[in-house]
Amino acid sequence: MKNVRCSVLSLIMQSEKIMEPREKIAELRKLMEEYKIDAFIVPSTDPHQSEYPAEHWKARAWLSGFMGSAGTVVVTQRKAGLWTDPRYHIRGEMELEGSGIELYKFGLLDVPSYMEWLDQELDKDSVIGFDGNVISRAEQVRLENFFQGKNITFVTQRDLVGELWQGRPGVPKNPIFIHDEKFVGESRKSKITRIREKLKECQADAHLLTMLDDIAWAFNIRGSDVEYNPVAISYAVISENETRLFIQNIKIPVELKKTLEEDGVAFSEYEDVFEYLQQLAAGSVILIDPDKTACTLRASIPEHCRVRDGVSIPSIMKAIKNNVELDGIRKSQIRDGVALVKWMCWLDGQIGKVPHTEITVAEKLTEFRSQGEYFQGLSFGTICGYKANSAVGHYSSKPETTPTLQPEGILLIDSGGQYLDGTTDVTRTLTLGNPTPEEKQAFTLVLKCHIKLAALIFPKGTGGDRLDAIARELLWSQGWNCRHGIGHGVGYFLNVHEGPQRFREDNSVALELNMLTSNEPGVYFEGKFGVRLENLLVTVPRDVTEFGEFYGFETDTLCPFDLDLVDVSMLSSDEIKWLNDYHRRVYEILGSFLMEDEKAWLRRETRQI
Numbered sequence: 001m002k003n004v005r006c007s008v009l010s011l012i013m014q015s016e017k018i019m020e021p022r023e024k025i026a027e028l029r030k031l032m033e034e035y036k037i038d039a040f041i042v043p044s045t046d047p048h049q050s051e052y053p054a055e056h057w058k059a060r061a062w063l064s065g066f067m068g069s070a071g072t073v074v075v076t077q078r079k080a081g082l083w084t085d086p087r088y089h090i091r092g093e094m095e096l097e098g099s100g101i102e103l104y105k106f107g108l109l110d111v112p113s114y115m116e117w118l119d120q121e122l123d124k125d126s127v128i129g130f131d132g133n134v135i136s137r138a139e140q141v142r143l144e145n146f147f148q149g150k151n152i153t154f155v156t157q158r159d160l161v162g163e164l165w166q167g168r169p170g171v172p173k174n175p176i177f178i179h180d181e182k183f184v185g186e187s188r189k190s191k192i193t194r195i196r197e198k199l200k201e202c203q204a205d206a207h208l209l210t211m212l213d214d215i216a217w218a219f220n221i222r223g224s225d226v227e228y229n230p231v232a233i234s235y236a237v238i239s240e241n242e243t244r245l246f247i248q249n250i251k252i253p254v255e256l257k258k259t260l261e262e263d264g265v266a267f268s269e270y271e272d273v274f275e276y277l278q279q280l281a282a283g284s285v286i287l288i289d290p291d292k293t294a295c296t297l298r299a300s301i302p303e304h305c306r307v308r309d310g311v312s313i314p315s316i317m318k319a320i321k322n323n324v325e326l327d328g329i330r331k332s333q334i335r336d337g338v339a340l341v342k343w344m345c346w347l348d349g350q351i352g353k354v355p356h357t358e359i360t361v362a363e364k365l366t367e368f369r370s371q372g373e374y375f376q377g378l379s380f381g382t383i384c385g386y387k388a389n390s391a392v393g394h395y396s397s398k399p400e401t402t403p404t405l406q407p408e409g410i411l412l413i414d415s416g417g418q419y420l421d422g423t424t425d426v427t428r429t430l431t432l433g434n435p436t437p438e439e440k441q442a443f444t445l446v447l448k449c450h451i452k453l454a455a456l457i458f459p460k461g462t463g464g465d466r467l468d469a470i471a472r473e474l475l476w477s478q479g480w481n482c483r484h485g486i487g488h489g490v491g492y493f494l495n496v497h498e499g500p501q502r503f504r505e506d507n508s509v510a511l512e513l514n515m516l517t518s519n520e521p522g523v524y525f526e527g528k529f530g531v532r533l534e535n536l537l538v539t540v541p542r543d544v545t546e547f548g549e550f551y552g553f554e555t556d557t558l559c560p561f562d563l564d565l566v567d568v569s570m571l572s573s574d575e576i577k578w579l580n581d582y583h584r585r586v587y588e589i590l591g592s593f594l595m596e597d598e599k600a601w602l603r604r605e606t607r608q609i
Contacts, residue, residue, distance in 0.1 A: 020099075024063050028063070028161065037127050037129040038076060039122060041072065041073075042059055042161055044058075045135075048210050048211055051069055052069055052226055052495075053226065056169045056172070060072070062165055064096065065099055066092055066095045066101075076121050079102065082101050086483035087484045089103075090524075091392050128152055128153070131161070134294060135156070137290040175252070176247070180220075188260075194317065195207060195238050208237055208286055210235055210312075214314040215235070218314045221260075223251070228380045233247070244265070246270050247269075277301050280301065280305050282302075282305070288301075289312040316500060318494070318498070319500060320514045321492060321514045328421030329421070330556055333424060337558030337590050340426065341601075343365045343368045345601040347430075357402040358402045359399060361413075379423050383395055386403050388528060388529065390524075390530040411432055412429045413427065422492060423494060425536060426557050430562045441570070442523055442531045443567075445474055447533055449482075450520075450521055454553055455578055457550050457551070457552045458551055459547070459548055460548060460550065463507070463510050463511075464487075464501050464507045464509055468487075486504070486521050487503035490518060517536070518534055518537070521533065536556050540552055576609060
């Protein structure tokens, strides 16, 4: 009996054993062989094409061990690769070490896309598989077009990683809550009416909404299904005569459901969206965003309907903040700035006296933020990198490897908060003592790029790609470059990364009035240090001339730049004036919220240069 019990325990221990990426890849290949699949694609997304999915859908992270927010794994019987953007090139090398997965640094010259790589690896008549519930319709079309003529078969109905993933977290069932109209400034009935008006302009009968933040915005609801993003797992369909929310009934409090029903919202279970679409009336025209709609969901729309591809209507609407939202953004930035200044003052008194790590100082900043009114949590995991770690894009500290901070070297901290009246995102690079000429040169050049964008005046209709190029031109002049876009749209108590506007070379969406966008140039020297400086900007009107309308930016983030890292000789008189004016404003607005010692610290840190 004892031997039998030991044998059973051994089997249990084996089944519960945590597999390493190499073992997972080997098991995946066995399934691929069983199903006669030659290559399998594992993206980072969920059925809603979210940048940050719930734990249930983090298949790529589970398979590869790479925890960055962006990346695609492709596995064949002979090779495995992971493609990720420049933010994660350094981190990717660290996390993929020993995995048997080769890192492809997408965005660099001579690095093939995963489709080009597959084209080289696969023979004609091969079979490519992926889970059609998490690959978008647009990506499916790109794959089909790319491999046209090679007689490739696509298998979209198997979630092979899901078959291997023991102990996979369930789909979240957290309750939703109302985002009060006093914060958002517009009722859901008004928003839905505006969406319907746009639908008519598009000559469509119904609009399928799949993006979680679009749905949260349109219905004035929020949730907690995705870490840091106050959204709920759901779909929605808005037509001329119906507004329907597809969400697990268990997630809807009774009183909230009654409130939404009074505003004309009907409910169905989350999974019922497929059946609902299949029953659309013949001749119906339905608007979808193919980049945000999973290919299996798209396939559920019957052929007797017409599908109109376009950008999600709420994604454009929510990017332009109303006056109530702008007021909330400015107030939440003040609270966030107070927390940052309190933390910086505290940090100055700790370094060299009390042992601290990247993790402990990041936790202290969260503590200061949590003391602010309307605080709901962080807007993303705090990125806090010391010395060489500051050069790792989207670095993630680990308890077993985080260094102890010393009174020397660079500390880069990128952080943000979620408040009922705004979402913040701010990066500062600090010296902990004895800055080197190299550190000061890099810091000052990045500061010049930051000021250049913040002070820019540009014609109405100017796209983010053009502004991105202008902002990074000073880096180019040194033979340097920024490993990421210079800025991204920011939500309103929603996702910290929001479209459609971005300061990026591949995004030509024009900046419109009242858009909230980050300004975050940076430069990173692997193995040494990195510098990034980030504030949030609101697009505002500047002038009207015979040549048209001109826009500029209002900087809403309030936090001092580290003057000990500034080489004043590198700044022009206009740049010095901008910096002095900004620091004067930071002190005038934040000073009254601080204790006397903190106020004295801030006065010193915002001194005129």
